[in-house]
Amino acid sequence: MITFAGRRTASVVTLSVALACLAATASAQSFTVEEPSSILIFPKVVNEDGDNPRDTCIQITNNSNMMAHAYCFYTDGQSLNGVRRWSVTDFRISLTRQQTTTWCASEGRPVDPSDDSTGLDPGAVPPVIPGFTGSLVCIEVDSPFGGGPSGANDFTGRADVAGADYNAIGIPAIDNPNADNILDLDGVEYAQCPSAYHLNFAVNGPAGAVALGPMAGVGLGEGVATVSNSMTVVPCNFDFGNLIPARVSIGFDPIVDETEVVGSEGISDVVCWDNLQLEGTGFNLLTSFGTAQANGTDPATGSPAGFVAVANVLRVGASGGMDLATTNLHAVSDSLANGQIILP
Amino acid sequence: MVTGSKGLKFSAVVGAVALASVTLGVVGAAAQPGEATSTTRTASYLHFPKVVVWTTSPSANPALAPGDYAQDTVIQLTNTSNERVDVNCYYVNANRHCGGPPGSGPVCRTDADCLPGVQCLPGWQSADFQVDLAPQQPVGWTASTGLSRLPCFDAGCPGGIPDQQFGLVPAVAEQPFIGELRCFAVENDVPIDADVLKGEATIVESGPFGSADQVLSASYNAIGFQATSDGGGGDALCLGGTPAGATCAANYTPCAANLSVQHFFDGATVGDSVVSTELTLSPCSTELETGALLAPSNRVVALILVYNEFEQRFSTGTVVACSENTRLVDIDTPEGPAGDDFSLFSVGTQGTLGGQTRIKGTGGGDLFGPGLVAVAHQYFAPDSDSDPTSSAAYQVNGNFAAEPIADALYPPAGP
Numbered sequence: 001m002i003t004f005a006g007r008r009t010a011s012v013v014t015l016s017v018a019l020a021c022l023a024a025t026a027s028a029q030s031f032t033v034e035e036p037s038s039i040l041i042f043p044k045v046v047n048e049d050g051d052n053p054r055d056t057c058i059q060i061t062n063n064s065n066m067m068a069h070a071y072c073f074y075t076d077g078q079s080l081n082g083v084r085r086w087s088v089t090d091f092r093i094s095l096t097r098q099q100t101t102t103w104c105a106s107e108g109r110p111v112d113p114s115d116d117s118t119g120l121d122p123g124a125v126p127p128v129i130p131g132f133t134g135s136l137v138c139i140e141v142d143s144p145f146g147g148g149p150s151g152a153n154d155f156t157g158r159a160d161v162a163g164a165d166y167n168a169i170g171i172p173a174i175d176n177p178n179a180d181n182i183l184d185l186d187g188v189e190y191a192q193c194p195s196a197y198h199l200n201f202a203v204n205g206p207a208g209a210v211a212l213g214p215m216a217g218v219g220l221g222e223g224v225a226t227v228s229n230s231m232t233v234v235p236c237n238f239d240f241g242n243l244i245p246a247r248v249s250i251g252f253d254p255i256v257d258e259t260e261v262v263g264s265e266g267i268s269d270v271v272c273w274d275n276l277q278l279e280g281t282g283f284n285l286l287t288s289f290g291t292a293q294a295n296g297t298d299p300a301t302g303s304p305a306g307f308v309a310v311a312n313v314l315r316v317g318a319s320g321g322m323d324l325a326t327t328n329l330h331a332v333s334d335s336l337a338n339g340q341i342i343l344p
Numbered sequence: 345m346v347t348g349s350k351g352l353k354f355s356a357v358v359g360a361v362a363l364a365s366v367t368l369g370v371v372g373a374a375a376q377p378g379e380a381t382s383t384t385r386t387a388s389y390l391h392f393p394k395v396v397v398w399t400t401s402p403s404a405n406p407a408l409a410p411g412d413y414a415q416d417t418v419i420q421l422t423n424t425s426n427e428r429v430d431v432n433c434y435y436v437n438a439n440r441h442c443g444g445p446p447g448s449g450p451v452c453r454t455d456a457d458c459l460p461g462v463q464c465l466p467g468w469q470s471a472d473f474q475v476d477l478a479p480q481q482p483v484g485w486t487a488s489t490g491l492s493r494l495p496c497f498d499a500g501c502p503g504g505i506p507d508q509q510f511g512l513v514p515a516v517a518e519q520p521f522i523g524e525l526r527c528f529a530v531e532n533d534v535p536i537d538a539d540v541l542k543g544e545a546t547i548v549e550s551g552p553f554g555s556a557d558q559v560l561s562a563s564y565n566a567i568g569f570q571a572t573s574d575g576g577g578g579d580a581l582c583l584g585g586t587p588a589g590a591t592c593a594a595n596y597t598p599c600a601a602n603l604s605v606q607h608f609f610d611g612a613t614v615g616d617s618v619v620s621t622e623l624t625l626s627p628c629s630t631e632l633e634t635g636a637l638l639a640p641s642n643r644v645v646a647l648i649l650v651y652n653e654f655e656q657r658f659s660t661g662t663v664v665a666c667s668e669n670t671r672l673v674d675i676d677t678p679e680g681p682a683g684d685d686f687s688l689f690s691v692g693t694q695g696t697l698g699g700q701t702r703i704k705g706t707g708g709g710d711l712f713g714p715g716l717v718a719v720a721h722q723y724f725a726p727d728s729d730s731d732p733t734s735s736a737a738y739q740v741n742g743n744f745a746a747e748p749i750a751d752a753l754y755p756p757a758g759p
Contacts, residue, residue, distance in 0.1 A: 032382070032384070033383060033741075034380070034381070034382065034383065034600070034739060034740075034741050034742045035380065035741065036741070036743070055615045055616075057614050057615060059606045059608075061604065061606050063604060063741075063743065096655045097655070098651045098655070098657070098700060098702075099651065099655055099700075100606055100651065100653060100698050100699055101653060101698065102608070102614075102653070102696075102698035104614065104615050106615075118653065118654075118695050118697070119652065119653020119654050119695075119697070119698075120653055120654060120655060156604065156606065156741045157606070158606050160614070160736060162615075162734070163617070163722075163733075163734025163735065163736050164736050165722065165736035165737065165738040166738065167738060167739050167741070198386070198424055200420045200422055200482055200484075200542065200543075200544050202418065202420075202484065202546075220399060220400070220414040220415075220416055220548060220549070221408075221414045221550045221551065221553055223414075223550050223559075224548060224550070224559055224561075254480065256480045256481065256482060257482070258481065258482055258483055258495035258496075259495050259496055259501045259502050260478050260480065260496070260501035260502075261501075261502065262480075287495060288484060289420055289483065289484030290482055291422045291424075291480070291482035313546070313561065313563065315548065315559055316559065317557070317558065321557050321558040321559045322559060323558075323559050323560050323561045323733075323734050323735065324561070324734075325546060325561040325562055325736065325737075326563070326736070327544060327563045327564065327565060328383065328384050328565060328739065330384050330385060330386060330424075330542045330565070331385060332424075333386060333539070
């Protein structure tokens with residue numbers, strides 16, 4: 001983390017130069033899925049029952065040798081009659097030095113030393129409701145009972161969604177965050193969010209599975225029969241204080257196949273949370289593999305807008321067995337946009 | 345690395361583990377994002393630490409048997425720029441074989457896989473190839489088959505530039521195969537600053553062989569090293585600095601000073617599934633001598649601290665000489681089920697579902713560095729006696745010290 005400690009005796013000119021350098025450095029900073037951060041975003045958390053039940057298990061780790069605290073928010077983005085619920089549930093956790101903690105969204109984690117969730121309970125983690133499809137955001141704070149944002153960059157996390165894992169998207173603090181309840185993801189207080197990602201994919205349907213061998217006669221036994229792709233999207237603005245859902249428009253341009261044939265796919269408006277099925281005509285390629293650039297824009301202004309996302313690929317076998325794989329996405333260089341988190 | 349002589353190697357690292365207790369617990373001032381390896385930024389050099397293949401090919405030795413899971417790895421590599429870029433790639437075969445080098449006997453993991461009196465010995469080999477990627481072009485292949493020609497080989501790309509596209513991707517040298525893939529941007533075989541590459545690997549499994557009612561898939565992003573500056577006309581790709589005695593052809597971001605693996609302990613019941621995890625560790629520094637049997641030119645001692653949810657800390661260690669893929673519970677116990685219940689990575693030993701394992705590489709010696717990269721691969725089964733019904737891979741976290749560690753990758757000297 002960049003601070004100005006030790007520079008207090010510097011001249012005004014030197015300080016100005018340092019500030020300029022800081023701004024230049026900070027502007028290039030963005031999210032990370034490897035390094036500890038002060039904000040963790042889990043864009044995909046589901047608790048689905050029915051014929052194909054799916055739960056999400058969360059793991060968060062304090063990477064420091066000091067106790068660290070987080071203020072967390074589940075946001076339920078499930079759609080009822082075409083309208084997103086945007087229902088927010090908050091809770092707080094505290095982790096001792098180097099401690100990791102684990103819970104599954106369907107059950108949460110009560111403070112109960114005698115239960116099956118052994119280890120030091122991090123605090124009361126509530127369960128989410130059945131049918132929950134949404135996100136989890138955890139923000140490092142300097143006190144277990146309130147307090148302001150902390151820029152210590154201590155946390156890493158990962159999520160397991162019914163056997164498909166991804167790393168939490170970390171937004172590192174850059175300068176020491178101020179004590180107000182507005183967290184600016186502007187490249188100065190915290191890192192910015194990407195407004196565009198590269199997405200590699202195997203094309204939907206049997207064509208994407210051809211490359212997996214069985215039809216060539218030398219492959220995976222009965223092998224994989226079909227492939228389907230989706231992308232889970234969360235806007236990079238969270239107004240937990242006023243409960244106003246954020247919006248972002250997602251378009252895919254260009255979409256390129258292995259012979260450089262270029263296409264595109266239209267705009268999808270995402271309110272709060274969505275899982276976009278990548279099945280439009282723009283994704284119907286003539287080759288087995290393709291790449292797309294997912295671009296986020298503000299629906300009101302058309303200017304670039306930040307968002308976080310993970311890619312999902314469902315593979316279904318010839319005998320009906322299936323498995324989902326989830327991956328973090330590559331950001332497009334220099335495509336960054338400001339975001340904001342407003343705390344209650 | 346887990347071998348028959350692991351006990352000796354392990355004793356060699358025990359003393360160092362105490363040091364690790366100090367050094368791993370103290371995280372230096374973190375480097376700023378963008379100054380470290382990343383799995384979510386385009387880069388000039390990509391490292392896929394885990395590539396596995398074991399299909400129904402008649403050449404597989406040993407062949408799949410009832411109960412086994414067939415495996416293949418789908419590699420996707422994309423040029424995200426509007427300029428053509430040449431990419432040099434190297435498969436590293438990390439198999440062991442009964443009796444010696446590749447071709448001498450079947451692939452094995454331990455002596456128990458070989459005939460009585462025959463040892464299972466390591467023998468690493470690399471195989472190189474070059475692909476010429478058109479602007480914005482994605483290319484995908486399965487490691488079992490490769491690509492006999494690139495998509496635009498015949499008459500250029502119909503959707504883009506008309507130039508004929510050269511290059512091919514060979515199939516992996518043998519099956520079963522376990523190893524890694526490393527690719528970097530070049531111009532006239534010289535590494536260049538071209539942070540335009542991205543890659544993903546998907547390990548697809550089908551089985552159990554004979555019934556094949558399950559499909560498992562696990563994806564991870566290649567670890568990307570961004571170029572930082574040109575070299576001085578040397579022969580090495582230097583990562584984070586210049587190891588003693590090395591001369592750099594190009595400079596790249598460093599490997600993590602230590603790795604942090606968040607995982608469930610083996611045997612933990614998470615939701616409705618019992619979890620087990622494989623961890624692949626690979627040295628950042630290595631020598632890629634095409635076609636030659638490689639002596640392990642670089643051994644990294646991995647110092648390991650395991651934290652559970654009680655804030656308790658345990659230590660162990662292992663030696664990594666090449667890409668090493670092992671179940672977590674086999675890091676500190678013999679390979680196979682024996683002793684697994686007493687492993688530091690067993691839920692029965694730790695008593696908590698999840699844990700954090702911090703890994704720091706040390707050693708490396710002249711010309712090489714101590715860096716490691718890793719990827720974790722989880723399997724989920726209904727119970728501990730059942731076949732897996734799902735799998736997932738994920739990136740390993742890392743901490744990047746203010747003073748980066750220095751590693752070096754040595755491509756072959758040339759034709």
